[in-house]
Amino acid sequence: MINKITLSILTTAITASTFAHAIQPEFSAHHCKAAETNAQHYRNFPSALIEAQARHEKIANIQSARKYSAQAKQGHVDSLDSTDTSFVMGISATPSYVVPVVFHVYGTVHNGDTVNDAVIIDALYKTNEDFQGQTADYSDIDSEFQNVKDHLNIEFRLAGIDPNGNPTTGIVYHSESSGAGNYSSSDVKNDHWDNYKYMNVYIQNDLYADGVTNNSGVAWYPDSGMSDDGLARVAYNGAYLGTNTDENFRSVLTHEFGHFMDLIHTFEGRCKRGAAKRCSQTGDEVCDTPQQNSWQMNPGDGGILNCLGQTINWQNFMAYSDQYANFTQDQVDRMINGLNSSARASLWSASNLSATGVAN
Numbered sequence: 001m002i003n004k005i006t007l008s009i010l011t012t013a014i015t016a017s018t019f020a021h022a023i024q025p026e027f028s029a030h031h032c033k034a035a036e037t038n039a040q041h042y043r044n045f046p047s048a049l050i051e052a053q054a055r056h057e058k059i060a061n062i063q064s065a066r067k068y069s070a071q072a073k074q075g076h077v078d079s080l081d082s083t084d085t086s087f088v089m090g091i092s093a094t095p096s097y098v099v100p101v102v103f104h105v106y107g108t109v110h111n112g113d114t115v116n117d118a119v120i121i122d123a124l125y126k127t128n129e130d131f132q133g134q135t136a137d138y139s140d141i142d143s144e145f146q147n148v149k150d151h152l153n154i155e156f157r158l159a160g161i162d163p164n165g166n167p168t169t170g171i172v173y174h175s176e177s178s179g180a181g182n183y184s185s186s187d188v189k190n191d192h193w194d195n196y197k198y199m200n201v202y203i204q205n206d207l208y209a210d211g212v213t214n215n216s217g218v219a220w221y222p223d224s225g226m227s228d229d230g231l232a233r234v235a236y237n238g239a240y241l242g243t244n245t246d247e248n249f250r251s252v253l254t255h256e257f258g259h260f261m262d263l264i265h266t267f268e269g270r271c272k273r274g275a276a277k278r279c280s281q282t283g284d285e286v287c288d289t290p291q292q293n294s295w296q297m298n299p300g301d302g303g304i305l306n307c308l309g310q311t312i313n314w315q316n317f318m319a320y321s322d323q324y325a326n327f328t329q330d331q332v333d334r335m336i337n338g339l340n341s342s343a344r345a346s347l348w349s350a351s352n353l354s355a356t357g358v359a360n
């Protein structure tokens, strides 16, 4: 999207309030740096890549369990091997997860917008609606994806008990700072709450401490090494949080939470004719999201047909969309797999929900 020079021209030409609307359809190629950030992480920590590969080997079993359920409903199940059975037993048809969240907020004015409790509560509510498929857009999806769209019955709740056992709002304010999007951020390291008990979200305006304040967010996929070191996170720009941005761009927080649960951009790897057969290993490693020619594909901008002539799921939360609306079945499987990983499974355990004050 938009580089610094373009940005400065734009900001002088239009007011801050109209600016946010002006840039929405033109997503930045760098508006979310999850792909390059996680690729770098795997180069630096080969053990993290090995952990991810082991995690992903399980997904085929989850998907065969889903297929088994569908076949069983239709009354024609042939056979099931022992690997499948464990997942049929382990994965509920209506999974329900609660995840305790702490927001660390650095400075309360981001690009002129205020970050306060109300904005955060609203943003989290919207993200829960997105995940649960409760938005108006969820029913307004291209016909090609009506049978593929899916939602995850998950709720992110602000923590009610802090690591010392004291009551908390789940929102902690700090003085202004920057760089929470950088791997070894001292703010992240110093201020984190136990990554195995809390999902940590860091709200800063300048995510990479490079003077750029229009990067929306970044997140890392599940990795126990990062959780051990207190570095697991979503880092997000307060200027794009909840009511500080427009109705569609609010869902970019949902997009980052998707990364946190192991989802990759739907445009990763672009569109290659031979890759469709290896869809579980290439691109976003998900088979029911058609490949995209580029990140810039929307009905009014770049079109929605890929290099194979397929309609893409341009409304997917893991794309850069003008109308965020849905996840797919395979993405939900992948998130469930991510939630069951060693880096995430403790978050939603019953004992942890009590310990962090978010149990029903």
Ligand SMILES: [Zn+2]
Pocket (backbone or CB within 6 Å): 032, 033, 034, 035, 255, 256, 259, 265
């Ligand atoms: Zn992203």
